Amino acid sequence: MSKKKTQIKKEEKLxxxxxxxxxxxxxxxxxxxxxxxxxRVKPGAHRKAVEYMRDNWELWHVSTITGVDLGENIExxxxxxxxxxxxxxxxxxxxxxxxxxxxxxxxxxxxxxxxYEREVHDLLGVVFExxxxxxxxxxxxxxxxxxxxxxxxxxPAQQEGE
Amino acid sequence: MSRVTIPIGPQHPALHEPEHFQIFVEGEIVxxxxxxIGYVHRGIEKALENRTYIQGAxxxxxxxxxxxxxxxxxxxxxxxxxxxxxxxxxxxFIRTIVAELERIHSHLLWLGAAGLEIGFETLFxxxxxxxxxxxxxxxxxxxNRVNYAMNILGGxxxxxxxxxxxxxxxxxxxxxxxxxxxxxxxxEESTIRKRTDGIGVLDPITGVKLGATGPTIRASxxxxxxxxxxxxxxxxxxxFELITWDTxxxxxxxxxxxxxxxxxxxxxxxCLNHMPKKGDIMPEKLIRRVPEGEAYARFEAQRGxxxxxxxxxxxxxxxxxxxxxxxxxxxxxVAELLKGSYIADVPIALASIDPCFSCEDRITFVxxxxxxxxxxxxxxxxxxxxxxxxxxxxW
Numbered sequence: 055m056s057k058k059k060t061q062i063k064k065e066e067k068l069x070x071x072x073x074x075x076x077x078x079x080x081x082x083x084x085x086x087x088x089x090x091x092x093x094r095v096k097p098g099a100h101r102k103a104v105e106y107m108r109d110n111w112e113l114w115h116v117s118t119i120t121g122v123d124l125g126e127n128i129e130x131x132x133x134x135x136x137x138x139x140x141x142x143x144x145x146x147x148x149x150x151x152x153x154x155x156x157x158x159x160x161x162x163x164x165x166x167x168x169x170y171e172r173e174v175h176d177l178l179g180v181v182f183e184x185x186x187x188x189x190x191x192x193x194x195x196x197x198x199x200x201x202x203x204x205x206x207x208x209x210p211a212q213q214e215g216e
Numbered sequence: 217m218s219r220v221t222i223p224i225g226p227q228h229p230a231l232h233e234p235e236h237f238q239i240f241v242e243g244e245i246v247x248x249x250x251x252x253i254g255y256v257h258r259g260i261e262k263a264l265e266n267r268t269y270i271q272g273a274x275x276x277x278x279x280x281x282x283x284x285x286x287x288x289x290x291x292x293x294x295x296x297x298x299x300x301x302x303x304x305x306x307x308x309f310i311r312t313i314v315a316e317l318e319r320i321h322s323h324l325l326w327l328g329a330a331g332l333e334i335g336f337e338t339l340f341x342x343x344x345x346x347x348x349x350x351x352x353x354x355x356x357x358x359x360n361r362v363n364y365a366m367n368i369l370g371g372x373x374x375x376x377x378x379x380x381x382x383x384x385x386x387x388x389x390x391x392x393x394x395x396x397x398x399x400x401x402x403x404e405e406s407t408i409r410k411r412t413d414g415i416g417v418l419d420p421i422t423g424v425k426l427g428a429t430g431p432t433i434r435a436s437x438x439x440x441x442x443x444x445x446x447x448x449x450x451x452x453x454x455x456f457e458l459i460t461w462d463t464x465x466x467x468x469x470x471x472x473x474x475x476x477x478x479x480x481x482x483x484x485x486x487c488l489n490h491m492p493k494k495g496d497i498m499p500e501k502l503i504r505r506v507p508e509g510e511a512y513a514r515f516e517a518q519r520g521x522x523x524x525x526x527x528x529x530x531x532x533x534x535x536x537x538x539x540x541x542x543x544x545x546x547x548x549x550v551a552e553l554l555k556g557s558y559i560a561d562v563p564i565a566l567a568s569i570d571p572c573f574s575c576e577d578r579i580t581f582v583x584x585x586x587x588x589x590x591x592x593x594x595x596x597x598x599x600x601x602x603x604x605x606x607x608x609x610x611w
Contacts (some may be wrong), residue, residue: 087297089446090512090549114424115440117514118540120525133512133523137424137438141445143512166427169544177261192254210262 061088064140068111069093075106091165094147097157100132103146104160111136115141116160121178123206128155128178132167150180152205159185177204219247220538224562226255235571237554244558249551252543269295269369269506272534277363279539282325284363285318287539291369293448294526295534297511301503306495307371312450313487314366315515316480320391321350321402322518323473323480325568327398330470330497333564339401346394350485353387354484356380369506371498380487388481388538395477402470414466416565418553419464428549430520430542431476432569434460435468442516450579451516453490454483466568473570503534519570543571 072093073080079099085091094133095103107113116134132146150157159182161168171182172191175190179202182188202208220241224235234255240248261277264272276291277284289311296303324347331339349363358364358374366372376384402408418428420436433440437460444458445449456479461468506528515522520542529535546569549570557565 115427117427117521117523117545118525118538120536120538122527122536131525133525135521137440143446143514145512165425166545168392169547170540171448175543190254194254203259208262210259210266 058088061140065091065142068136068140071110072103072106075110076103077150089142091142092145097148097150099131100146100148101158101160101163103119103192104134104163106189106213107134107144108163111138113144113199114164114166116164116167116170119167119174121180121204122172123152123178123204125206126152128180128205129153130157130174130180133162134164137189155180156183157181158183166211178202179205180214218242224560224566233571237566239549239554239559239562241559245555246554246559246562247556251531251547251551253547257492261537261539266533268504268532269534270392270502270504270532272537273367273369274365276539277365280541281362282322283318283368283517283519283522285314286515288365288367289449290513290522290524291316291516291526291537293515294511294513294524294537295369295506295528297513298509298526298528299506300509301370301506303371304496304498306375306492307497308449309368309487309491310372310374310376310497312454313376313484313491314354314364314372314447316483316487317350317354317357318364319480319518320477321347321354323477324350324437326518326567327470330564330567333567334408336407336411343398346391349387349390353384356383359470368498369503371496373498375379375497376488376491378493381491384484385488388431389486392478392481395474395481397476398476399471402474403473408470409467411564412470412568413463413559415467415557416469416553416568417468417556419429419551422552423549426548426552427545428520428569429514430518430570431469432549434458434544435472436464438464440521446514448513448515450487451483454486456480456483456486466564469568496516505530506532506534508572519543520545521597525589542563543569546571 057190069085069091073083076095079095079096079206080093082094090209098152113134113136115135115137119137120130122215127149129147129149134144136142157180159171161171164192169191171185172188174180175188176191176193222241225236235508236252238250239246260275263275267275273288273291276287297328324343328340328343331343354364355361357376366374418436420438423433423436424438429440439458439460439554441458459472459475459479461471491594498587508528508530510527513524522542523540526534526536527536550566550569554562
């Protein structure tokens, strides 16, 4: 149990660091469980958050990027992993409106986010501005433009027997 | 020297799954690589949103045939964490045992396939013969050689009896003896060393920056293993070493996998010795609904860090599931590590990350002369199959 507590204490320190680095651009910050830090930032400030972590914590590893359709908005979550002690996963969340889903890329800061941004663009239509090559990743070339299968309004056609 | 483009795939020369690499060569040397994936994207993330957790559990197993348990287990771990569902001590032990047996089967499969890549077919025959032992153990536990369907919300579906535990111990003794032999072979046999030394070099700094995971990055000396860094199941208690190797090449990836197999045997033995004799393995009543919440689960699959993000909304279907398989994380690195190698080394260097491309229900045809691609619908596919069968008089 004490191992868990010391881990959380170390993570709280990291959280304080982020709070002072981001200031009012940080909307929400909490530790869900040991090794899971969540922060929510204003759109655009995700670059600042990621850059801070790279420069000060040598954080390079992007585990993945998730896009979640929340109706009006699309939530984009960057799942990062800190290699240095205390090792922890950090979720950086930000929201983009579905009517104009644009977000600045972080590929120039963390190159490992390259394919994940393309995937989110492919399946949810979030445009990552400044991405070096925002081509199709998993959908076929003849997939219609502007149709994003992971948005809630898109439903697959019913197949025979379903 | 002029630059020549060589397409490799989608019928992949190494591991029998479709992916496409455009290789740019100058003379015999690879100077650039452009990967193209998505040939088997089946839309599983969307399909999961329309299926219950119980149905989903059996669907995610089909993401990948070799790491099927890793996917099912991570999906369940994510759902359990999101909904605050506890699993019993014994279930946790059984999950760990199956996960490690699966790692042994996968690493041995890979070692055999790597033997084939480098033209060492005796190694392939030997390893695959021995791999049958672990396949039999998995079948004895789950009733199936692949797609074990062991996990369910709140536990596992099958118990390991003391008799079965003894059988597993016997199987492990044999596997340990054989793996130690392969360890000696890999470290000393010049056939292996000559075809893997210095091939597909990934320096640790580039590897970390490009997000490589699993044996790929551990062979470059980076201590990145979810079992140690972010322990799930019983890994924080089990006694095992985090294996790394510092040659940064294909040889290192061979050694890391062989040594990890020995560590997996150690973990399973520890689990069998410490597993509670009594206790429930799953809740009495089947859990169908997951309370509202979200979770981010990480799992050390055979190929590296496997990641699931799950958001539940209190119903019996997940609101959103995101899957990131280890191969996607390793793609950028593979493009990097191929640069500078000979064309003849491309298959083994590609295979050295143990790629696994499983991703949408579709077939695309490309007419090279007309530069046109189109997709067949299910009806057209069925029509073609009917015509084909008639032609071949198979009815």
